[in-house]
Amino acid sequence: MRSITIKLLLAFLAVGLIGTVFIALFAWSGTEREFGNLEFERWQEALLEQMAVYYSTSGGWEGVAEDVIRFNPGGGPGMRGWPRMAGPIILLDENGKVIIPGQGFMVGEEVHQQTFNKAIPIEVEGEEVGRLIAGQDALAVSASGEEFLGRVNQVLLLGALGAAGVALLLGIVLARTLTKPLRELTAATQAVAAGDLEQQVPVRSKAELGQLAEAFNQMNDNLARARDIRQQMTADIAHELRTPLSVILAHTEGIKDGVLPDSEETFQIIHDETMRLSTMVEDLRTLSLAETGELGLTLCMVSPDEMLRQAAAAQFPRAKQREITMDLELESRLPDIEVDPDRMAQVLGNLLDNALRYTPIGGQIILRAGSSSRGVTLFVQDNGPGVEPSELSHIFNRFYRVDKSRQRDEGGSGLGLAIAKSIVERHGGQIRAESRPGEGMTFIIELPVT
Structure with missing residues (x-):
């Protein structure tokens, strides 16, 4: 410096x-x-x-x-x-004849009228008696x-x-x-x-140095936010892993100590918790790849109608078991969209899994497809308990769970909606949720048409 x-x-x-x-x-x-x-x-x-x-x-x-x-x-x-x-000087009389010669003029020579006019008059008692040319x-x-x-x-x-x-x-x-x-x-x-991410520098102008200060402050805010997210994610992962690991540990120790029988029921519980851990690890991997832009996509032209039909068919057994009606409302002549069908099936599967988890027995889930100014819009709507509008900005966060009816003991890794959001954005689309308490939840996906 x-x-x-x-x-x-x-x-x-x-x-x-x-x-x-x-x-x-x-x-x-x-x-x-x-x-x-x-x-x-x-x-x-x-x-x-x-x-x-x-x-x-x-x-x-x-x-x-x-x-x-x-x-x-x-x-x-x-x-x-x-x-x-x-x-040098040249003196002329009143008639323009040279008295004192110079600059090529001879005594007695009469100068040209133009030269005479440029000369300075010499006056005595108001009468011109000669003219002077001075160099x-x-x-x-x-x-x-x-x-x-x-x-x-x-x-x-x-x-x-x-x-x-x-x-x-x-x-x-x-x-x-x-x-x-x-x-x-x-x-x-x-x-x-040195690790202090709370540093901010004053912005003293809007010129280049001021813009540099603003960029530094924004960068530091982003670093602090990333640190907080990383710390929160670490805590959330530890919290989510604790429950299935505790269940597995308790049952295996119970069998070892002879407190629990080595029955099929006990092994089924251990198996279920192990599968839950496996699902969570795979979901974390998928989410990490999607958020860093490293999730590979195999794009092809797909019909939105067919995509919704396949998603509904995959979840139909679960819906039938809970006596939930699944209806399709499809707009005619929708254009095909360029997507990775497997990844979009994962998105719709996560949204339907969420809807089936919180829709009451005998409820209804509606899948709709329509056109919009952005391209094609997909809707997944349920008539579950819904959430407060203030919760909507958080539901796509990792491990975020709404209180009351949406509890951990109802299953799921807590990563499904975060994965859905990352995959949709990887396709250049947008996803949002609309809900009010008692009015169910609607997920809206907007995908561009190429």
Whole structure:
């Protein structure tokens, strides 16, 4: 984390320094350019003024060229007041004839009207007496000007250093601010690695770091939920295994000690409990494969009507024994569905087993098939005692048993509905239950049509 902070700090500092250097260079260049233009304008104004003074004093332009040429920037002979030359000049009389030559123009030559119009008028007492064309070369900056530019450079240097300092401070603040969520996430991740699944990190924004924090919190919630489910499942399995194992142990010890007779009835009880254990182990294996997506499916096109008929036929002997009526209500011309017929027979068998277990003697079970927006819908409905609506969200959980009439001593591994749900979802379908106390239970399976 320290390396990230240092890299961010160096990045901010580099950006600040580079930006400051460019700004300082542009400011210095612009200041020097504008100051030079200002000096040139002042020189031009002084030159025009001195030209007008010369004309007024001399009564004309005679001798002006010699006087300007004799001018010495150090203060040599010539008229006082002539400014230092900033570049070549061309002096024209009022008719456009050259008095002081330059830039290819000869004395006495008459310039083009366009050139004459661009020249600066020289006026004496409101009357134009000539025109001046002034060029700008390297202007000798005055001592005061050099002092001004020096102060400007000092200010720019101090500003650059100040900006670098501000960039450094901002870089420290921003680097710590940006890396704080990462430091918190690192600490929380280390705590999770040590086994603390209650860790949560604050979500400070909706940007990428905030999304990362939300994803971490969601992952940790899922891990904690998986841990709780695993612990609960372990406890449930131990609880479910305890009863048949206790029965088997009690009967075998009873036979060994001579307390119980080694009769067919005793061996039948041991056999039944052993089969119950075997069924539970196989159901756990099936459920594990289905939930992890490893349950193999052999898909083929199957008629929903035929699938319900076969399921009803398989459970008919049990229904007849309890005097329970099984009715089929099938919609005509239903499309075939692509399923694993053996696995779907297992689903319907589990649902019918549940219905037969809790439907009273002389009751009724209805199997229906119909079309829906999702494809084909299958219904398994009984007129048993039903359950509270609050129980419906739990009935597909492993080993979940509703109180009162749905007790462990009525058989079953407690995994049938969980297996049914996993297999249906493995087919891309959905399963749900609807019930009210005293109104029976209805299981609804929705399967897609390919």
